[in-house]
Structure formats: structure tokens, C-alpha cells
Amino acid sequence: MKIYFNGKLIDREKAYVSVFDHGLLYGDGVFEGIRAYDGLVFRLNEHIDRLYRSADAIELKIPLTKKEMQDAIVDTLKANKLRDGYIRPIVTRGVGDLGLDPRKCPKPTVCIIAHNITLYPKEMYSNGLAIITAKTRRNYTQALDPRIKSLNYLNNVLAKIDAIKAGTEEAIMLTHDGYVAECTGDNIFIVKNGELATPPVDIGALEGITRDAVIGLAKNLKIRFSEKRMKMEDVYGADEVFLTGTAAEIIPVVVVDKKKIDGGKPGPVTAKLTAAFRELTRSDGVKYEV
Ligand code: PXG
Numbered sequence: 001m002k003i004y005f006n007g008k009l010i011d012r013e014k015a016y017v018s019v020f021d022h023g024l025l026y027g028d029g030v031f032e033g034i035r036a037y038d039g040l041v042f043r044l045n046e047h048i049d050r051l052y053r054s055a056d057a058i059e060l061k062i063p064l065t066k067k068e069m070q071d072a073i074v075d076t077l078k079a080n081k082l083r084d085g086y087i088r089p090i091v092t093r094g095v096g097d098l099g100l101d102p103r104k105c106p107k108p109t110v111c112i113i114a115h116n117i118t119l120y121p122k123e124m125y126s127n128g129l130a131i132i133t134a135k136t137r138r139n140y141t142q143a144l145d146p147r148i149k150s151l152n153y154l155n156n157v158l159a160k161i162d163a164i165k166a167g168t169e170e171a172i173m174l175t176h177d178g179y180v181a182e183c184t185g186d187n188i189f190i191v192k193n194g195e196l197a198t199p200p201v202d203i204g205a206l207e208g209i210t211r212d213a214v215i216g217l218a219k220n221l222k223i224r225f226s227e228k229r230m231k232m233e234d235v236y237g238a239d240e241v242f243l244t245g246t247a248a249e250i251i252p253v254v255v256v257d258k259k260k261i262d263g264g265k266p267g268p269v270t271a272k273l274t275a276a277f278r279e280l281t282r283s284d285g286v287k288y289e290v
């Protein structure tokens with residue numbers, strides 16, 4: 001397995017970062033999670049744009065142009081002969097000293113891992129997930145904006161632990177003032193009376209690439225859509241609930257906090273969007289040959 005590491009493709013066994021890297025010491029860095037489907041990288045430019053936006057937000061200058069980053073990602077896929085896979089570009093502040101000061105880190109560390117994707121079991125897509133509301137609230141936007149995909153994922157990890165303790169795979173995270181934000185690694189949508197809705201990202205959610213793709217598909221399919229602030233009551237009372245993310249794609253939710261959503265079965269709008277999303281991921285993307 002080959003890892004892209006500061007401009008070179010090296011063996012996995014040799015791909016180590018320094019204990020003085022501020023990515024490790026402070027979670028000071030940014031990352032992306034990207035997917036390739038049968039030789040097509042899905043929404044690669046959108047992921048790269050988000051990586052650079054996240055970096056800008058923490059005043060981290062990525063030492064590659066966007067085109068160089070794109071080439072590095074594709075080269076890493078090719079080096080590992082992956083036609084399908086999950087790609088994880090990571091940019092940290094780099095090696096510094098034991099103080100927080102980012103000025104002590106002259107050179108950002110850039111790594112790209114391309115690996116097989118581990119998927120949720122098939123039954124979860126056909127039967128739907130049970131999830132809970134996390135005790136852990138989403139980071140306050142004016143403290144650490146969830147729109148920044150930073151290496152500091154402890155807020156999400158804590159909510160994931162809430163989910164695991166409750167025997168579920170995912171958890172809904174609320175904003176500090178009790179609005180639905182998103183899940184630990186997925187955005188959330190509801191369907192009510194044929195209308196699709198998701199929370200606006202400025203309340204404290206990642207601007208998911210899958211979320212954007214689903215909104216685009218809803219427009220094409222003439223499904224009414226709006227961004228809406230919602231409370232847990234809106235989720236409990238929805239006709240359908242589903243989550244979106246690069247790893248999960250579109251996954252139906254049928255139980256929330258032990259309450260059944262509608263009939264407790266995945267609904268027709270979710271099914272329609274899932275079929276359209278599948279089609280999109282197999283036809284639209286940056287093509288490469290392995
Ligand atoms: N919200 C959060 C907090 C995320 O981390 C999404 C939404 C969905 O965004 P995309 O762009 O993927 O549609 C994410 C991204 C994992 C894992 O191992 C998942 C994500 C990130 C890192 C790891 O499941 N999801």
C-alpha cells in the first residue's frame with residue numbers, strides 16, 4: 001500500500017508523522033473524505049474546494065495548488081490500483097515545538113491515504129437505522145465552526161460514543177440551543193408531506209458534498225425542498241428520515257430515540273433519491289485509469 005507523503009508515494013510502513021506535528025499535538029489541520037466509484041472520483045473538485053476553504057478558515061496555506069492536489073489524489077488511487085475506494089487527504093500545520101504557535105511550523109504536512117471503503121451492512125440500507133439524540137451538543141459556530149472539516153473531531157467522537165453506548169451506529173447532534181444540526185459523520189434530512197428538508201449549515205453543520213448532491217437530485221426529481229431549522233419533534237413526526245455522507249451515501253433511519261418513524265420502514269422519497277444517487281455516482285466524476 002502506497003501513501004502520498006509530502007510529495008512522494010511511499011510504503012505504508014514508512015508513512016509516519018513526527019510527534020511534534022501539530023496535527024497530533026493540537027488537532028491543528030484539515031482533512032477530506034472522498035469516494036471513487038469504478039474509476040470515477042465523485043465530486044472531486046467540490047471536495048478539494050472544501051479542503052481549501054477549511055484550510056483558509058484556520059489560516060493554513062496548503063503548499064500545493066488545487067490542480068496539484070487533484071493530481072496527487074488521482075496518483076495515489078492509481079498507485080494502489082483502486083477503482084473503488086475511500087480517499088483521505090490530510091493537511092496538518094506541520095512540525096513545530098510544544099507551544100500552540102502555528103508560526104513555529106514552517107512546513108505543512110500533506111498526506112493522502114487511499115483505501116478500501118468499509119460500508120455499513122446491506123441490511124441497514126434495506127431495513128433502516130435506529131439512531132439516538134446525542135447528549136453531546138454540536139460545537140458552537142463561534143467557537144469552532146462545524147463547517148471547518150478540521151482534525152479536531154473530538155466533538156463528533158464524543159457524540160459517537162453516546163451512540164455506541166446506546167447500541168446505535170449514529171447520533172443526532174443538536175446545536176447549543178437545541179436545534180437539529182447533523183449526525184457525527186452524516187447530514188440529516190427529513191420528509192414531511194412530500195417535502196424534503198435539512199437544517200441550514202450556518203446553524204452548525206458540515207456542508208456535506210452528499211447533502212449538496214441530494215439537494216440537486218431533489219430539484220431534478222421535482223421534490224419540494226427547503227433548508228429549515230428543526231427540533232427533535234420535527235424528526236419524530238417526520239414521514240421519512242435519512243442520513244447522507246460520503247461513506248454512508250444515503251441511509252434510511254426508521255427509529256429515533258426508540259420512537260418509530262412513520263411505519264418504521266424506509267420511505268418512497270428516500271428510495272427514489274437513493275436510486276438517483278446511485279446512478280449519479282456511477283456516471284459523474286473525474287475519470288482515471290488504473
Ligand atoms: N457531517 C460531518 C460531521 C461529517 O464528518 C458529513 C456530515 C457528510 O459530508 P460528506 O461531504 O461526506 O457528504 C461528514 C463527513 C467516517 C467518516 O469514518 C465520515 C465523515 C468524515 C470522516 C469520517 O464515517 N463524514
